[in-house]
Amino acid sequence: MNARIANAVGVTAILAAILLPVSALVPAYAAEVAVSITPGSSTKTTDAYSPNPVEVNVGDTVVWTNDDSQPHTATSGTPSGGADGMFGGEAGSFGTVPTPDATQSFTFEEEGEFPYYCGLHPSMIGTVMVAAGSGGNGGNGGEPAESTATAELDGESYEVTSMSADNSVTGAEIAAGESVTLTFDGPGTAEVTLPKSMVSGSLMVGGAAAEVVNEDDQSTTISVTVPESGEVVITAATVVPEFGVIAALVLAVSLVAVIGFARFKGTAFGLGRL
Ligand SMILES: [Cu+2]
Structure with missing residues (x-):
C-alpha cells in the first residue's frame, strides 16, 4: 500500500477510535x-x-x-x-x-x-x-434498598448507586467540570456510591464536606441527607470535564504523533516532506 494512503487510513482509524462514542446502555427500571x-x-x-x-x-x-x-x-x-x-x-x-x-x-x-x-x-x-418496589415513593418499607441512576456525558455512562430505606435515586446529571446533581424520589438519608471517573477528590455536598463512608480505587461512597426537593448537588476537586476538552487534547497529541511518523516515513521512502 502507498505510504500516504496507509497514513491516511491510519489517521482515519485513530480519529474514528477517538470520536466514536461508546453506545450507552440505558437500563429499564419499569417493567x-x-x-x-x-x-x-x-x-x-x-x-x-x-x-x-x-x-x-x-x-x-x-x-x-x-x-x-x-x-x-x-x-x-x-x-x-x-x-x-x-x-x-x-x-x-x-x-x-x-x-x-x-x-x-x-x-x-x-x-x-x-x-x-x-x-x-x-x-x-x-x-x-x-x-412500592424499588422505584416507589414513600419509602422502601423500612428496609434499605438499592437503586441506581445513570448520568450520561458525551456518550459515556456513569452509574450512581444509592442504598436507602427512605428513598430511591431516580436521576443523575453532570454539569461538566462543575458538579453532579442527583435526584431522589423523596427526602431522607442515603449512602451514595459515585464512580471516580465521574467525581474524585474532596467531595462536597451542598457546599459542605461530604461524609465519606467508604472509598476505593474505583468509587467513593458518601452519606447524604436528601431534602424535600429531592435534589442533592455534589461538587468535587475533579468533576468529569466536557468530552471536547479531552478530545482536543488526545487529538492534538495523536496528530502530532501521526504527522511526525508520516514525515519520518515520507523521508525514508523518498516521498518528500508532507
Ligand atoms: Cu367480558
Missing part, C-alpha cells in the same frame, strides 16, 4: 407485566384474567391482552360499585373495550390493591396488587 383475558372468560370468574391477582411494582405497566374471541373490558372498580375511572373506562362507564387480540395498558403510580372487572360480563373479576 411491563402481561395479563391475559383468557379464552372463554365470559363464563369465568376470578380465573378470567390471568395471572390473577397480578403483582407489580409502582411504575410498572400492566398490559391486558384479549386472548378470547369476543370483546371484554378490564375496568377498574367492582361490579357492584361500578367503574371508578382509574383505568379501562371513564367513571361510571367502561369506555375501553378491547376487541379480540387488542391490548389495554395502564401504568400504576401508587401502591395499593386495585380491583377491576369486565363491564360486559360482571362475573369476571381481577385485582392488581401494586407494591
Whole structure:
C-alpha cells in the first residue's frame, strides 16, 4: 500500500477510535407485566384474567391482552360499585373495550390493591396488587434498598448507586467540570456510591464536606441527607470535564504523533516532506 494512503487510513482509524462514542446502555427500571383475558372468560370468574391477582411494582405497566374471541373490558372498580375511572373506562362507564387480540395498558403510580372487572360480563373479576418496589415513593418499607441512576456525558455512562430505606435515586446529571446533581424520589438519608471517573477528590455536598463512608480505587461512597426537593448537588476537586476538552487534547497529541511518523516515513521512502 502507498505510504500516504496507509497514513491516511491510519489517521482515519485513530480519529474514528477517538470520536466514536461508546453506545450507552440505558437500563429499564419499569417493567411491563402481561395479563391475559383468557379464552372463554365470559363464563369465568376470578380465573378470567390471568395471572390473577397480578403483582407489580409502582411504575410498572400492566398490559391486558384479549386472548378470547369476543370483546371484554378490564375496568377498574367492582361490579357492584361500578367503574371508578382509574383505568379501562371513564367513571361510571367502561369506555375501553378491547376487541379480540387488542391490548389495554395502564401504568400504576401508587401502591395499593386495585380491583377491576369486565363491564360486559360482571362475573369476571381481577385485582392488581401494586407494591412500592424499588422505584416507589414513600419509602422502601423500612428496609434499605438499592437503586441506581445513570448520568450520561458525551456518550459515556456513569452509574450512581444509592442504598436507602427512605428513598430511591431516580436521576443523575453532570454539569461538566462543575458538579453532579442527583435526584431522589423523596427526602431522607442515603449512602451514595459515585464512580471516580465521574467525581474524585474532596467531595462536597451542598457546599459542605461530604461524609465519606467508604472509598476505593474505583468509587467513593458518601452519606447524604436528601431534602424535600429531592435534589442533592455534589461538587468535587475533579468533576468529569466536557468530552471536547479531552478530545482536543488526545487529538492534538495523536496528530502530532501521526504527522511526525508520516514525515519520518515520507523521508525514508523518498516521498518528500508532507
Ligand atoms: Cu367480558
